[in-house]
Amino acid sequence: MTKKILLLAILTLFIPFALVWDKPAIAALPNGNRIKDPYAILRNALPINQKDLREIQNGLEETSDLVRGGRWPAISKATSRSKSLLNNRKKKIIDSIPNTSKKQGEQIIISLKEDLENLNEQATAKNKAKFIDIRRKALQEIGDLESLFLPGEFPYKIPNEFDNLPRLLGRATVSIETTKGKMNAVIDGYNAPLTAGAFVDLVEKGFYDGLPMNRAEEFFVLQTGDPKGPEIGYIDPETKQERNVPLEIRVDGQSETIYNETFEELGLYTSTPTLPFATLGTLGWAHSEQALDDGSSQFFFFLYEAELNPAGRNLIDGRNAAFGYVIEGNEILNELGVNDQIISIKVLNGSEKLKSHA
Numbered sequence: 001m002t003k004k005i006l007l008l009a010i011l012t013l014f015i016p017f018a019l020v021w022d023k024p025a026i027a028a029l030p031n032g033n034r035i036k037d038p039y040a041i042l043r044n045a046l047p048i049n050q051k052d053l054r055e056i057q058n059g060l061e062e063t064s065d066l067v068r069g070g071r072w073p074a075i076s077k078a079t080s081r082s083k084s085l086l087n088n089r090k091k092k093i094i095d096s097i098p099n100t101s102k103k104q105g106e107q108i109i110i111s112l113k114e115d116l117e118n119l120n121e122q123a124t125a126k127n128k129a130k131f132i133d134i135r136r137k138a139l140q141e142i143g144d145l146e147s148l149f150l151p152g153e154f155p156y157k158i159p160n161e162f163d164n165l166p167r168l169l170g171r172a173t174v175s176i177e178t179t180k181g182k183m184n185a186v187i188d189g190y191n192a193p194l195t196a197g198a199f200v201d202l203v204e205k206g207f208y209d210g211l212p213m214n215r216a217e218e219f220f221v222l223q224t225g226d227p228k229g230p231e232i233g234y235i236d237p238e239t240k241q242e243r244n245v246p247l248e249i250r251v252d253g254q255s256e257t258i259y260n261e262t263f264e265e266l267g268l269y270t271s272t273p274t275l276p277f278a279t280l281g282t283l284g285w286a287h288s289e290q291a292l293d294d295g296s297s298q299f300f301f302f303l304y305e306a307e308l309n310p311a312g313r314n315l316i317d318g319r320n321a322a323f324g325y326v327i328e329g330n331e332i333l334n335e336l337g338v339n340d341q342i343i344s345i346k347v348l349n350g351s352e353k354l355k356s357h358a
Helices: 003-013 038-044 051-061 063-068 072-096 099-125 128-147 193-204 330-335
Strands: 171-178 181-188 213-217 221-224 282-285 299-302 322-328 342-349
Touching (some): 038 128, 038 181, 051 063, 051 128, 099 128, 171 193, 193 282, 193 342
Antiparallel strands (some): 171 181, 171 342, 181 322, 282 299, 282 322
């Protein structure tokens, strides 16, 4: 029996015990998710409504499985359709771009059109390496186009009871330096404004610098953010009290963000969060088993492992808030352990979207 299979067997038999952690903790193993690319998840999580771009984007993303299977006729068909969709809907897409960004959008579409033509040629030639590189560039261009449709004002309502908490009204990128190397992550304040806001606020304060990894579960999670001393969270210097952040989860198609209620409590057994725990390096906010709203500073990196994510075992989506994804350097996560630490976390961009309160 391999180590992974043995671990799965243990978790399957003793899940209730695995959930009892002495520090603000996370839940248990989720099942697999169709989209495992952090860039794809972040594109799909943008609060926009541009169906034409979404259709082109989703068609390209779905070629991932086709490429892995070497199904080149199907890949050629998919890329031809993406190229045709752009040609047929280019004017409609450009007309819907805000006037202030229309010229920028037109330039992106010219580049995207060239890349889709090249992509179709690589599919015909069955050139896997070039196909993947060009598809990545094309999807980045689609993401750049989609960002032109972002609303000028924050699109979701945050309950007044949380007016005293910081919030990130958009996205930020952070650099995370550890004893095993560096990572970059995108922090998504659109879909988790209070969680992302608390995290970026603590980053700006230098709170995480020098803190150890206080929990390491192989193939599961790597947790940090437990401050030195008796406290288990961030103590607000003004109130002298621990600052707590509510459980905060968005679901596609719902107008209101869910606060302090789990999917289980709401009967949302088949729902998927807008920010799912579906890829290596998903950032999650930790809270205790006893309460949903006592997360303060501790967060974890989800160590996604496909072999340990059987269908129907989704025990973390809907119980913890995801608030971002490692987009570069996530390979070092499997090297980190309790003998390692965060050297520093720095905001690379997006700090202007952080507000100290409502």
